[in-house]
Amino acid sequence: MECLYTALILIVAAAIIMILAKHIASHTFKCKHCSKEFSITWSKVVVTEHSGNEYMLLCPYCKTKDWCIEQPKK
Numbered sequence: 001m002e003c004l005y006t007a008l009i010l011i012v013a014a015a016i017i018m019i020l021a022k023h024i025a026s027h028t029f030k031c032k033h034c035s036k037e038f039s040i041t042w043s044k045v046v047v048t049e050h051s052g053n054e055y056m057l058l059c060p061y062c063k064t065k066d067w068c069i070e071q072p073k074k
């Protein structure tokens with residue numbers, strides 16, 4: 001029985017992480033080097049190191065890996 005609860009908690013936790021990541025991925029990120037905005041996939045959000053609204057991302061325009069700022073939705 002306990003193993004069922006553990007599985008349930010894991011599924012709920014995974015669902016919450018997915019919803020949050022999808023929400024974050026609906027925003028764009030701004031590169032500090034070239035000031036261009038780009039978007040990333042939700043699965044990338046999960047594996048990306050972040051601090052507050054800044055994410056360690058590789059800019060697709062200038063290929064610089066640095067902290068990119070999450071932009072508020074327009």
Ligand SMILES: [Zn+2]
Nearest residue numbers: 031034059062
């Ligand atoms: Zn850039």
